[in-house]
Amino acid sequence: MSKRDYYEVLGVAKGADDKDIKKAYKRLAMKFHPDRTQGDKTMEEKFKEVQEAYEVLSDEQKRAAYDRYGHAGVDPNRGAGGFGGGAGGADFGDIFGDVFGDIFGGGGRRGQSRAQRGSDLRYNLELSLEEAVRGKSVDIKVPTMVSCDSCDGSGAKKGTSAKSCPTCHGAGQVTMRQGFFAVQQTCPTCNGRGKIIPEPCTKCHGEGRIEKTKTLSVKIPAGVDTGDRIRLTGEGEAGMHGAPAGDLYVQVHVKEHPIFVRDGNNLYCDVPLSFTTAALGGEIDVPTLDGRVKLKIPAETQTDKMFRLRGKGVQSVRGGGVGDLVCKVVIETPVNLSEKQKELLRQLDDSMAGDGEAKHRPKSKGFFDGVKKFFDDLTS
Numbered sequence: 001m002s003k004r005d006y007y008e009v010l011g012v013a014k015g016a017d018d019k020d021i022k023k024a025y026k027r028l029a030m031k032f033h034p035d036r037t038q039g040d041k042t043m044e045e046k047f048k049e050v051q052e053a054y055e056v057l058s059d060e061q062k063r064a065a066y067d068r069y070g071h072a073g074v075d076p077n078r079g080a081g082g083f084g085g086g087a088g089g090a091d092f093g094d095i096f097g098d099v100f101g102d103i104f105g106g107g108g109r110r111g112q113s114r115a116q117r118g119s120d121l122r123y124n125l126e127l128s129l130e131e132a133v134r135g136k137s138v139d140i141k142v143p144t145m146v147s148c149d150s151c152d153g154s155g156a157k158k159g160t161s162a163k164s165c166p167t168c169h170g171a172g173q174v175t176m177r178q179g180f181f182a183v184q185q186t187c188p189t190c191n192g193r194g195k196i197i198p199e200p201c202t203k204c205h206g207e208g209r210i211e212k213t214k215t216l217s218v219k220i221p222a223g224v225d226t227g228d229r230i231r232l233t234g235e236g237e238a239g240m241h242g243a244p245a246g247d248l249y250v251q252v253h254v255k256e257h258p259i260f261v262r263d264g265n266n267l268y269c270d271v272p273l274s275f276t277t278a279a280l281g282g283e284i285d286v287p288t289l290d291g292r293v294k295l296k297i298p299a300e301t302q303t304d305k306m307f308r309l310r311g312k313g314v315q316s317v318r319g320g321g322v323g324d325l326v327c328k329v330v331i332e333t334p335v336n337l338s339e340k341q342k343e344l345l346r347q348l349d350d351s352m353a354g355d356g357e358a359k360h361r362p363k364s365k366g367f368f369d370g371v372k373k374f375f376d377d378l379t380s
């Protein structure tokens, strides 16, 4: 039987340094260790092969001889080195250290990369009130992970494929025995996937997915509001090794509007009203999201009175009716009056005083009664 190249056995390059060789050895020795492979003969052979390769490549002299003469330079059967496939001399302390680390929670490897659904993503989308009310299509750019196009997400190099994990034989779990204890743990070779990729795809390094900024066209339904989110199924991060993708959530945030305040499907706005129109009645223009509309102001309208314009609010995104626009009139005190205008106001005031104060001041009576009661209560 021809022997495999030692470097190939350890999966390292010819010029690999000691550190890399040791690392590769530890990984493989752990993978093929008889304690874990439960009497599988092929695995045992592999374990010996790895041991042998490491004994040679970790020893400066033997490695030099091997590099020059190949297997002939270091053939153990010729007595050149005195190693024979046993566990003697190998760095087991470290190996078991790693294993225990895994079982007892010290290692970060357990379950880390099990084939599972990709992560969900969140995209914060700011909309103006008009956009939220009418709905729109927006293009959003999302940095994410997408399935690798080179290997179709499998992680295996073109023309190769994933193989059943030799350590756990596809189960994803191995049983570790330590004296009386039998501990079930995630297979360290395949991290629970049950499969390994002998030749990883060069583009995604075996992950089966790559980073990419996706541009997505999202249809925002009319009537959305701050706090609403739109789920795009399967537009989240691609899973590893071809696992299903997560979802993308577009989180809506509606910006403040200079005129309207929204509460549910209703809109609110303050409308200034001259005191003359308030007193005499008339018609004013009020803004809606669809443009101006006329609002009839009855005579003797007081400040803060609300006028409800039915159906001028927001169409509910969840179906059902359209909200209202509620206009609150705010009566303005005139400013920058000329002397003549001031005089007219004084005349008006005098004429009203002649009628008796309360007649023209609907709020005053109640107010002054309240004030009187307030002071009476204080002094009693």
Ligand SMILES: [Zn+2]
Pocket (backbone or CB within 6 Å): 165, 166, 167, 168, 169, 170, 171, 172, 173, 187, 188, 189, 190, 191, 192, 193, 194, 195
């Ligand atoms: Zn496995």
Ligand SMILES: [Zn+2]
Pocket (backbone or CB within 6 Å): 148, 149, 150, 151, 152, 153, 154, 155, 156, 201, 202, 203, 204, 205, 206, 207, 208, 209
């Ligand atoms: Zn790939």
